[in-house]
Amino acid sequence: MSTEAKKVMVIGGGIAGLSAARELSLNGIQVELVEKADFLGGHAIQYACKATDNCQQCGACTVESVLKDVVLDPGIRVHLASEVIKISGSPRFKVQLGRVAVSDNDDTSKICQEGYEKNPVQCAAVKGFSKHNAIYRTADGRLNPDICQTADKLEVDAIIWATGFVPFDPDQKSTYRYSELANVVSGLDLERAKRASGSVLRPSDGKPPRDIAFIQCVGSRDERLGHLWCSQVCCPYALRSAMALKHRNPDANITVFYMDIQNTGNNFTGFYQQCRNDLNFIRTIPIDMYETDDDRIRTRYMSETDGKPVDAEFDLVVLSVGIMPGNDNKALADLLQTRLTPDGFAASTDKLHLTATDQKGVFLAGTVQGPKTIADSIAHAGHAAGEVIRYLRRAS
Ligand SMILES: Cc1cc2nc3c(=O)[nH]c(=O)nc-3n(C[C@H](O)[C@H](O)[C@H](O)COP(=O)(O)OP(=O)(O)OC[C@H]3O[C@@H](n4cnc5c(N)ncnc54)[C@H](O)[C@@H]3O)c2cc1C
Ligand code: SF4
Ligand code: SF4
Incomplete structure (x- = not known):
């Protein structure tokens, strides 16, 4: 009919x-x-x-x-x-x-x-x-x-x-001090900035960042928030963004803090191997963030090997926010x-x-x-x- x-x-x-x-x-x-x-x-x-x-x-x-x-x-x-x-x-x-x-x-x-x-x-x-x-x-x-x-x-x-959906509101994770620290941005902020101006610059001074961190699972797979689901998209978008940044600026040092990496789709094995070669992966999630005098973000995390606290500094930290109802x-x-x-x-x-x-x-x-x-x-x-x-x- x-x-x-x-x-x-x-x-x-x-x-x-x-x-x-x-x-x-x-x-x-x-x-x-x-x-x-x-x-x-x-x-x-x-x-x-x-x-x-x-x-x-x-x-x-x-x-x-x-x-x-x-x-x-x-x-x-x-x-x-x-x-x-x-x-x-x-x-x-x-x-x-x-x-x-x-x-x-x-x-x-x-x-x-x-x-x-x-x-x-x-x-x-x-x-x-x-x-x-x-x-x-x-x-x-x-x-x-x-x-x-x-x-x-x-x-x-x-x-x-x-x-x-709505993207996770990063202010709900107070550790990351998203609203306080200019150079801590969300994955959505990064997308909008790249779409609008074609480049990624430090919000505090408009200079290109060299040391960049991506923090995975922000708001997802988080028992304390009651969000047990994997958002499925934040590993793919973060890794692709990181690889695109590295391609534009081969001198950039890009670190990915993660718990697990979600399959990014077609040809995942080859793509992930390339990511492993070009990016630093640290299997832990940072526990503290501070601002240095030159607007860098000092990030504290527990070492994967001996469990002791380690500090690392970044020009830009990207919070890989996930998908919420x-x-x-x-x-x-x-x-x-x-x-x-x-x-x-x-x-x-x-x-x-x-x-x-x-x-x-x-x-x-x-x-x-x-x-x-x-x-x-x-x-x-x-x-x-x-x-x-x-x-x-x-x-x-
Ligand atoms: C930071 C980030 C980056 C991402 N990057 C990628 C990527 O690179 N590749 C990829 O495949 N996926 C990516 N995703 C996932 C992608 O955003 C989703 O797959 C896609 O947007 C889903 O589309 P949708 O139409 O279901 O929802 P939405 O994009 O959320 O669209 C829903 C629409 O409904 C409207 N709406 C809401 N409430 C009402 C209402 N009450 N009445 C009328 N309209 C309403 C909204 O305004 C919106 O226009 C990313 C997600 C995030 C958070
Ligand atoms: S897609 Fe990756 S970053 Fe996102 S919730 Fe799943 S494991 Fe975490
Ligand atoms: S699908 Fe390919 S060409 Fe299209 S926006 Fe993504 S990377 Fe660019």
């Missing part, structure tokens, strides 16, 4: 939501894409290319190409700076959207007028990190109300829940009348049906359901779209 004239709401415009929306639209289904932020692409549109002489298959450029397709697709209506505030009815869901206040104030438009070179990171954030998001903006960087659909009420035949998960689970897992991710019906939920007509895509890479989020979203199409066919 035909799925034409059917309409699906996708909540969340990260790579999972974009991929699901595009797949549905290619199958003739009208999509209402509801995104809380004032740009599309979620976290992954903020990441930099990590190529050395070769592509390192980080997946970041895939997001640009899917975003481009979605932006140009007349079958997908985009509601930026919008959120779902009420859902009623079934199997045809009646949805009420609300507007989310965005930072379209004088400060943000001034940042854009002052130019990208002066404030690359902030300007990238204001512009939505990608030229493809520019379609939703006026010349001074403000959200264009004429282009972003803001219909308050929708009626849809199925829903894909794709609101993603989204802030709105509880509220959305209530609205959608479905469940969360004990960890706070959206619960699928069982391990064999990772896109289905307990609620008829509601499906999951991407990291809302648990940690995933970009490639895995795309695959999961494709599967969710397929399940929706089968569901709509059965319902017609």
Whole structure:
């Protein structure tokens, strides 16, 4: 039976939501894409290319190409700076959207007028990190109300829940003094800075760092925080970033503090051997950080060999933050009348049906359901779209 004239709401415009929306639209289904932020692409549109002489298959450029397709697709209506505030009815869901206040104030438009070179990171954030998001903006960087659909009420035949994750807030690990020490940054800060300016500089003085540390498992696999899961993506992104930094600056000394290394995907053995040759690996996690007079970070850790404390100094410390359940998960689970897992991710019906939920007509895509890479989020979203199409066919 035909799925034409059917309409699906996708909540969340990260790579999972974009991929699901595009797949549905290619199958003739009208999509209402509801995104809380004032740009599309979620976290992954903020990441930099990590190529050395070769592509390192980080997946970041895939997001640009899917975003481009979605932006140009007349079958997908985009509601930026919008959120779902009420859902009623079934199997045809009646949805009420609300507007989310965005930072379209004088400060943000001034940042854009002052130019990208002066404030690359902030300007990238204001512009939505990608030229493809520019379609939703006026010349001074403000959200264009004429282009972003803001219909308050929708009626849809199925829903894909794709609101993603939040990166771990490094302030919750007081040892690392993230907010106090300028040269301690998160993995996301590093990605945004590289994406905006193309290089990595010490935040305290804008000089290129020579001694760099990556600290793994920040916020993940942490019994004290009650976060027992492996985030799966922080080993791949940290090692690829480290190798890209080393490629640009062969004199850099890069140290990785770790507990275990997660497989990074294709050709892991060869890639990991190269990392072992070019980077220093220390199998322990630092216990203290201090700032020296010249803004270096003195890091104390316990020696792997004799268990005695060792101090090492770095120009820059990168905290490899992991994937945490989204802030709105509880509220959305209530609205959608479905469940969360004990960890706070959206619960699928069982391990064999990772896109289905307990609620008829509601499906999951991407990291809302648990940690995933970009490639895995795309695959999961494709599967969710397929399940929706089968569901709509059965319902017609
Ligand atoms: C620092 C860091 C670096 C990473 N680097 C890589 C890498 O190099 N390669 C790789 O493969 N993976 C990487 N990842 C993982 C990658 O970010 C995820 O795989 C990907 O972003 C998942 O996409 P998503 O759409 O599920 O979620 P998200 O990217 O989180 O997108 C979800 C979207 O939903 C929106 N949203 C949230 N709440 C609501 C709501 N209530 N209503 C409407 N919209 C809402 C958000 O604004 C967002 O746009 C990295 C992760 C981190 C933390
Ligand atoms: S390293 Fe990543 S962003 Fe760069 S070309 Fe390869 S997949 Fe694309
Ligand atoms: S991917 Fe690596 S850094 Fe991230 S939680 Fe797993 S083991 Fe730790």
